[in-house]
Structure formats: C-alpha cells, structure tokens
Amino acid sequence: MNRPIRVDAVLIQAVIAGALSFSHLHDLAEAAGQTGWQAWAYPISVDLLLVAAWRRLRTARGDRAAWTWFVIALFASLGANIATAGLLDLADVPTWLRIAVAGWPALAFLGGTLLVHTPAIPAAPAPMEPSEEVPAVDVHRTDTAPDAEERSEPPAPAELPAPASEPKPVAASVPPALLDHARKLADQHHATTGSPLPVASLRAQLGLPEPVVDSIAAQLQLT
Numbered sequence: 001m002n003r004p005i006r007v008d009a010v011l012i013q014a015v016i017a018g019a020l021s022f023s024h025l026h027d028l029a030e031a032a033g034q035t036g037w038q039a040w041a042y043p044i045s046v047d048l049l050l051v052a053a054w055r056r057l058r059t060a061r062g063d064r065a066a067w068t069w070f071v072i073a074l075f076a077s078l079g080a081n082i083a084t085a086g087l088l089d090l091a092d093v094p095t096w097l098r099i100a101v102a103g104w105p106a107l108a109f110l111g112g113t114l115l116v117h118t119p120a121i122p123a124a125p126a127p128m129e130p131s132e133e134v135p136a137v138d139v140h141r142t143d144t145a146p147d148a149e150e151r152s153e154p155p156a157p158a159e160l161p162a163p164a165s166e167p168k169p170v171a172a173s174v175p176p177a178l179l180d181h182a183r184k185l186a187d188q189h190h191a192t193t194g195s196p197l198p199v200a201s202l203r204a205q206l207g208l209p210e211p212v213v214d215s216i217a218a219q220l221q222l223t
Helices: 009-031 037-059 064-087 095-117 176-193 199-206 210-220
Strands: none
Touching: 009 037, 009 064, 009 095, 037 064, 037 095, 064 095, 176 199, 176 210, 199 210
8 A cells, every 4th residue: 555645844844954055065175175076975974974973862862972073063064054155255265174174084984983883871761750659668567476465375285195104024934843843942941941942042043034033932922
C-alpha cells in the first residue's frame, strides 16, 4: 500500500536553509582561493561536523568536546553566511580568512575523529518518582517477636521411665546327689566341730563354681 506524500513545512524550510548556507559557504571558499570541487567540498565538511557534534550532544549533554566542535562548526557556517551578506569584499579576501579556509580541512578532520572515537558519557537518567507512598515501618518492632501474652509456657520435661530393678540372681539347679553329698559334709563338720560348715570350706571341698555352691548353701541354710 502506497503512503500519500505529505508536505512538511519544517522539512521544506530545512531544505531551503541548507541550500542557502551551502551556497554561501561555497562562495566564501571560492573567494578564499579554493576552486573547482574543493569549493563544493567545504560546505559539506562544515555541515557534517555540525551534524556529528549535534548527534553527540543528544547522547551526552554534558560532553564538553561535543559542545566545542558544535560551536566551531556553527561559527564557520554562521560566519560564512554573514560574510557573504556584503560585509566582506569577496574580490579582496583578507589573508587571515584565506588561512582559516585553507586550514579548515585539517581542523574538521580532527574534530570528526575525536567525536567518533572518544567514548561518550551518557546523561544520567532522571530519578523516578514513586507512584505511591511506601507505608512507614516501625523498626523497633519485629513481627517475628510474639507479645508477652502470646508467649506459651515452655513444655514440661518428659518424665523419664523408672529404672528397672536389678534382676534377682536365679538359683542354680543342683542335682539331688550333689545336694546330698554337700549335706553329708555339713553334718560331718557340725558333728566334729559343733558349728555349721562355712560356705568357703564347702566351696573348697566341692571345687564347684561359686553360683552352684551358693545355691547349695542356701538350700542347706549355711552361712
């Protein structure tokens, strides 16, 4: 779909102003001794440096180098327009102006190189305003600390189970024949000495383990 061509008054004004400035720069360069294609190249050089400095100012408004080269290019363009308004005799251009026009290519090349290869410092963004107020927070109170009324008492310590009583030793089973033999030894000792047979003596005579002898002594009621 073809879009209709719309005439923009600002664009037309820019074309007219650019053409007039271009013509004035060409006439001044030609009067200063630059002929042929050289006189046509001067307006292009001045306008390109002006545009490059302006673009640099849009990305870094506080860039002093961009402002410096913008003023230089603007002075060259504005000076040429004023000089060709009849204030300067183009048939007899002063020496200083010839020197300025001859040295312009080197100055423009230096300015363009510095604008391209020098890193620009971006402008600081404007601080954003909060869309809504942030409620004040009491820093002296924390939500994680419970109130005194809500604090629960510490749980009572769990009751430990009572220690189990030590198991009573189980009396060793004694064969009846062994028990009869031990009774005979006890009776013989009592008949001889008139006192009960000591357990130590019974243990020495039987030569059995201590639990077995203790079981025999308990059944014979020996001490």
